[in-house]
């Protein structure tokens with residue numbers, strides 16, 4: 001007796017997850033030619049490429065569902081800040097390499113169980129993407145966890161910086177597990193993922209790796225929210241200015 | 256379906272598959288799209304041909320080029336109306352690379368996907384038992400999980416000392 005699913009809901013959902021992938025990939029791309037070693041430069045660009053691929057699939061699907069002629073580029077590059085629904089965590093700036101590692105790890109530990117769960121969605125396109133993306137994200141998590149351990153259990157300086165990055169970014173992890181009205185409608189329809197249910201898998205991963213990295217797990221205090229409603233941190237505007245520059249300067253330009 | 260039509264169809268199908276076997280991966284130009292196992296099926300209806308193709312990675316920049324080259328190969332072989340359909344599910348896995356494809360990778364200097372030798376930890380998963388494509392030694396070490404493309408990791412051989420790419424399991 002499931003209610004008729006609003007296509008607009010599924011489109012919004014696809015855009016939301018596409019936004020996480022696109023914005024995180026942009027932050028990673030900022031490391032191009034700037035990573036601590038050549039191998040890491042290539043690794044970070046590879047992660048970014050996977051994320052761009054996931055975003056493209058999600059945006060293209062959203063555009064088809066909308067049926068208003070928006071393609072992946074229109075969705076990626078021509079919306080206003082308030083229309084981006086990514087989690088605050090992924091837009092946080094790079095600061096130093098420890099921040100990039102911490103942000104990536106905290107998000108990978110979430111996105112792996114997320115995509116694994118999405119693979120059981122009743123929406124065939126989302127399920128197919130979930131199955132595919134989970135395989136890719138597994139390598140991301142392995143990579144970010146490796147670095148977290150290497151830096152946490154490294155020199156005094158790398159340990160200090162890694163702990164500072166984890167402490168600073170911790171505030172942005174609570175938002176990942178909050179179901180809003182859109183989530184609840186799509187969970188009821190068997191399409192969306194229950195985000196609250198991912199918390200225990202995330203906790204296990206994070207605690208295990210932090211321990212191995214000899215880092216302290218911060219206490220769960222006040223958590224920042226707002227990204228899913230389009231209320232972003234002060235960094236987002238600058239990020240979009242760069243991300244959207246070509247489409248704003250030369251509307252509808254194609255490579 | 257009469258026997259004659261069935262035979263004609265299978266001939267057509269063979270011709271299409273033969274054309275596809277000439278389409279090489281643009282980044283590893285010794286293996287074809289058929290060797291890689293990304294061609295998931297061919298349906299033929301008269302001169303209407305549809306080829307199902309699975310991308311290796313969602314972000315693989317070669318996907319579009321591969322699709323264009325498949326269309327071009329089929330057009331050259333008398334199928335101007337050929338179409339390519341991108342299918343994500345079931346997700347492509349390196350297990351679909353053919354034995355011939357694995358041999359071609361090795362000859363080209365890329366270690367093919369290897370079986371797992373043991374788990375490092377429950378979380379970080381398995382480490383594969385990678386043999387050097389040049390000397391065959393298993394005395395190898397991973398330099399970086401991500402090599403020149405997302406599908407490859409960067410390895411080095413401790414015996415012949417050569418660096419090489421390893422095609423990761425997916």
Ligand SMILES: [Zn+2]
Nearest residue numbers: 387390412415
């Ligand atoms: Zn060797």
